[in-house]
Amino acid sequence: EVQLVESGGGLVQPGTSLRLSCAGSGFNVGRHYMNWVRQAPGKGLEWVSVIYTDGSPYYADSVKGRFTISRDNSKNTVFLHMNSLRGEDTAVYYCTRDLGWVGESFKYAMDVWGQGTAVTVS
Amino acid sequence: EVVLTQSPGTLSLSPGERATLSCRASQTVGSNYLAWYQQRPGQAPRLLIYGTSSRASGIPDRFSGSGSGTAFTLTISRLETEDFAVYFCQQYNMVPWTFGQGTKVDIK
Numbered sequence: 001e002v003q004l005v006e007s008g009g010g011l012v013q014p015g016t017s018l019r020l021s022c023a024g025s026g027f028n029v030g031r032h033y034m035n036w037v038r039q040a041p042g043k044g045l046e047w048v049s050v051i052y053t054d055g056s057p058y059y060a061d062s063v064k065g066r067f068t069i070s071r072d073n074s075k076n077t078v079f080l081h082m083n084s085l086r087g088e089d090t091a092v093y094y095c096t097r098d099l100g101w102v103g104e105s106f107k108y109a110m111d112v113w114g115q116g117t118a119v120t121v122s
Numbered sequence: 123e124v125v126l127t128q129s130p131g132t133l134s135l136s137p138g139e140r141a142t143l144s145c146r147a148s149q150t151v152g153s154n155y156l157a158w159y160q161q162r163p164g165q166a167p168r169l170l171i172y173g174t175s176s177r178a179s180g181i182p183d184r185f186s187g188s189g190s191g192t193a194f195t196l197t198i199s200r201l202e203t204e205d206f207a208v209y210f211c212q213q214y215n216m217v218p219w220t221f222g223q224g225t226k227v228d229i230k
Contacts, residue, residue: 035219045159045167045210045221058217061123094166108214109157109172111179116166 002026002112004095009117012085020080020117022095027112030073033098035110036080038091038119048093051078062088085121092116124149124213128222134230141198143225145211150191155214158187158196161224162207170209171196201227 008020022034036048049059049069057069068081078095096110125148135141145156158171169178171187174194184199198205206229211222 044224045161045212047212047219047221050217050219060218099169099172105154107172107176108155109169109178110159110167110212111169111172113166113168 002097004097004112004114006093006095006114006117009093009119011120011122014086014121016085017081017083018085018119020082020093020095020119022078022080022114024076024078024097027097028073029071029076029078029097032100034069034071034078035096035098036069036078037094037096037110038089039094039116040088040091043091046091049080050098082119085119087121090119090121092118123218124151124215124220126211126213126220126222128209128211128225130225131223132226132228134228135201136230137201137203139201141196141201141205141227143196143198143209143227145189145194145196145222147192147194147213147215149215151194151213151215153190156187156189156194157212157214159210159212160205160207161210162204167210198227 003025005023035050051069066084070079094116095114097112099107099109099111127146129144153174156174159167161167175187208224208226
C-alpha cells in the first residue's frame with residue numbers, strides 16, 4: 001500500500017527549531033516530487049516546499065531562509081527542518097507525493113497525502 | 123505568484139443536486155497544471171482531478187473538471203451525502219504553487 005506517515009510535530013516556543021519527518025512506503029520517494037503543505041487552524045491549504053527528483057528544493061516566501069527540505073533515499077524519508085519558528089507557523093503539516101509520470105506524460109498533482117502532524121508555536 | 127480565487131465561498135445544496143464550483147486564476151494556467159482536491163472534516167485532502175479534467179484513481183464519474191486559461195470549473199453532477207466537504211483548486215504553473223481559498227459545499 002502506498003502511504004506517507006508524518007511525525008515530529010509538537011508544541012514549541014517561538015524562535016526554536018523542529019524537524020518533521022515523512023516516511024514513505026509502497027513507493028520510492030526519490031522518484032517523485034515530494035512536498036510539504038500546511039493548514040493553519042480553520043484555514044485553507046498553503047504549499048510550503050517541494051524537493052524535486054534531482055534534489056532541487058523550492059520554498060514559499062513565507063518560509064524561505066527558515067525552513068529546509070531534504071530527503072534520505074536510504075530511509076525513504078523526507079524531512080522538513082524548521083528554524084526560527086513563529087506563531088504564524090502553527091498548522092497541521094502534510095507531506096504529499098506528486099503524481100509524476102502517467103504513461104508517457106508528466107502530471108502535476110498531489111496524489112498521496114499523509115495524515116498530517118500538528119505544529120504549535122506558542 | 124498566481125492567485126487562485128474560488129467562488130462561491132459556500133454552496134448550500136441538497137443531495138441529488140448539481141454543484142458547480144469556480145476557480146479563477148490571476149494569470150494563465152496551463153491545462154496540465156490545474157488540480158482539484160476534496161477535504162472532509164478531520165481528514166487530509168484527497169486528489170479528485172488533475173490536468174484540469176482527468177479524474178484521479180477511484181474518483182467517481184459524477185466529478186468532472188473543465189476550463190482553460192484563467193477560468194476552471196469543478197462539477198459534481200449529482201451530490202451524494204459524502205460529497206459535502208470543502209474543495210480546493212491548485213495550480214502548478216509556477217512556483218510558488220498555490221491553492222485557492224476553498225469552497226465549502228454544505229447541506230441545504
